[in-house]
Amino acid sequence: MTEVECSAAANGDLSTMITSSKVDANSSERTVKIRVMEDDTNMRLEDFAQSFATGQVVWAINKGWHKAKFIAMETDKYPGDHSFPVPVYKVHYLRFGKRYDEWMFGDSIVLVGPENDTKAAAKNEAFVKTT
Structure with missing residues (x-):
């Protein structure tokens, strides 16, 4: 180095x-x-950077895992170090209005698929039990 x-x-x-x-x-x-x-x-x-196609359905976390559609990607300043740009992703939650669209870091989004569907369902069930 x-x-x-x-x-x-x-x-x-x-x-x-x-x-x-x-x-x-x-x-x-x-x-x-x-x-x-x-x-x-x-x-x-x-860990922050992921690749999604516009319109692709993903799991996004916001008080539990919800299905969302990937809309856009931009870079933003990392909250702890503003000199460190990281990608942020805009998602639209399915069955919710456009006003609930939000930007999030890549570590809050995973692809929809059999393995992640099972994990999301289990985590959502555990979340419901704790609230």
């Missing part, structure tokens, strides 16, 4: 950091951004 940068979160009471590592230019590896969280969980930029 030739360069490592760390920047603390904007809010002083948070111990979240963004680490950017640049590797040798001759290497096939690329710059990797990692979010270091309070519980020592690392999230890479790839």
